[in-house]
Amino acid sequence: MRVVIAEDNALLREGLVLLLGLAGHEVVAVAGSGPEIVPALLEHRPDIAVLDVRMPPGFRDEGLRAALEARERIPGLPVLVLSQYVEESYAGELLGGGTSGIGYLLKDRVGRVDEFLDALERVAADGTALDPEVVAELLSRRRESPLDPLTPREREVLGLMAEGHDNATIAGTLVVTERAVHKHIGNVFLKLGLPPGDSGHRRVLAVLAYLAHAPQV
Structure with missing residues (x-):
């Protein structure tokens, strides 16, 4: 390139x-x-x-x-x-x-x-x-945020999504099945209130939600 x-x-x-x-x-x-x-x-x-x-x-x-x-x-x-x-x-x-x-x-x-x-x-x-x-x-500097309802595992999955990894890589990193990763991501979408629709678009919105709540310094 x-x-x-x-x-x-x-x-x-x-x-x-x-x-x-x-x-x-x-x-x-x-x-x-x-x-x-x-x-x-x-x-x-x-x-x-x-x-x-x-x-x-x-x-x-x-x-x-x-x-x-x-x-x-x-x-x-x-x-x-x-x-x-x-x-x-x-x-x-x-x-x-x-x-x-x-x-x-x-x-x-x-x-x-x-x-x-x-x-x-x-x-x-x-x-x-x-x-x-x-x-x-970015995560450590957050206070109350829409991410609070997420479980530790869901936060791990979302964190790896934020780094740009696909489901297969996330599954390998966490030593779980891709099916389990898919389920965690679905829970993340639900808890963040992201409406059903294009999964790629919701994935981007979830990552932005993950990164958008650092406090103003």
């Missing part, structure tokens, strides 16, 4: 270029600052963008802003965001427009090559990849 990378740390940036090249992907452009990102994406129209949250010149949220703008100007552009820390406000804002083709990983996940490449390919295929630590942080 064709990739654009936005990362100001030269060592990490070149490491990503090498890693993706060895994995058979083509890095068509790199950006070292916030203002370079959107022009590179508009010029190359990659299969996926890999963006750092904080970029020069301000080292605040330049990468995130570029990701949001790029997805407005290139609808459906898959974006995998990398961050040094769990920043729940950024994750929530990025996911606010829907979870398709979105990933949010901590940078240390890049060192786990198989996990990183799996996340990259999942996001490029219009899926979701959320770092388990990001999901855990």
